[in-house]
Amino acid sequence: MISNSIPAPLNPVSAPGIDLIGDLHGHYQELLTLLDRLGYIESEGQYRHPQGRGLIFVGDLVDRGPQVRETVRLVRRLVGSGLARCVLGNHEYNLLCYVSWVPDRFLRAHSPRHARQVSATLAAFADTPGELLETLDWFKTLPLYLELPGLRVVHACWDQTWIDYLRQHLPNGRLEPGFLLESSIPGSAAYQCIETLLKGWEVTLPHGLGYLDAEGNTRHETRLRWWPQPASATWADWLVSGAEALACKDQPFDEEVPGRLYPSDAPPVFCGHYWLSGMPRLQAPNVCCLDYSIAKGGRLMAYRWDGEQVLDPAKLTSSG
Structure with a gap:
């Protein structure tokens, strides 16, 4: 036992x-x-x-x-x-x-x-x-x-x-x-x-964009970094992974983050x-x-x- x-x-x-x-x-x-x-x-x-x-x-x-x-x-x-x-x-x-x-x-x-x-x-x-x-x-x-x-x-x-x-x-x-x-x-x-705490910050992708997750499901929200990024960062900078497949990856990220970034x-x-x-x-x-x-x-x-x-x-x- x-x-x-x-x-x-x-x-x-x-x-x-x-x-x-x-x-x-x-x-x-x-x-x-x-x-x-x-x-x-x-x-x-x-x-x-x-x-x-x-x-x-x-x-x-x-x-x-x-x-x-x-x-x-x-x-x-x-x-x-x-x-x-x-x-x-x-x-x-x-x-x-x-x-x-x-x-x-x-x-x-x-x-x-x-x-x-x-x-x-x-x-x-x-x-x-x-x-x-x-x-x-x-x-x-x-x-x-x-x-x-x-x-x-x-x-x-x-x-x-x-x-x-x-x-x-x-x-x-x-x-x-x-x-x-x-x-x-x-x-x-x-x-x-x-x-x-168990699933992380997420943000809705702009312009109705979506992507396939690791299990093949279409998602319109994506996982967001919760540690500091440069003030002028793009979507690619802010996403934890998978940004290379997104059409918006080079666009400036101007969304409000869900909480306080990790100090x-x-x-x-x-x-x-x-x-x-x-x-x-x-x-x-x-x-x-x-x-x-x-x-x-x-x-x-x-x-x-x-x-x-x-x-x-x-x-x-x-x-x-």
Whole structure:
């Protein structure tokens, strides 16, 4: 039995360093490869670093990949033993809503698109429904963000307004049944909070433009950067990824951003979520996205953090 209990917090002050790992999406073998490259040694199902380094996962353990169950089991073991921490990703949140029933509806509609998104995860646990229920309960113990000494972690966007909202309404930073229900109601404060922290800022494209997302869906809204950009920046400068396919990419960006940009003097923050590609890079000296599209033939990415407040791109390490 894998414990669902909340372990003692991983302490970056006493740990020699922390390795932060991007979206996994059921890619278990790539995770093992990355842990090996980072110097972790397996013993009795656990992975420990000889220098005592710790691990933090930025969420999105499930969906899309070939070994969702194995991936979740390993991360649960690491978290349960105090060797790692993990924040909730939007795919874990979406799965919770997909299977949660209130008197007249599921919290997430069972549309063909939503069914496709969770199909790999539900198939992975088809023969072990009890373990799926345990896993869902464990997801509810995961924090929506981490703020540790000198270090912050959130799945998609660190927006201080909504971090402060969570501190007031969810003091332990974890989902509760009432909050989960409220967050499924469009327009509610809880809904806006989850949309921002787990899914990021979005903006409507001009002139009715659209694009195909990573799953082949046509979208007319696109993900927006939440770290500072030049005052004269174009649409291409402001979009997180995919700008090269947009007709408006070279036009000046004059939209109002949804919140306050991440301050340049704030502690380093790590996220996932954004389907990056190409050469690994920092988004800002104190912002690092670790999602390099492992579920679409990309790489699993990690950052080796040793307490620095100005991040170093040379400390990005990939699975291949």
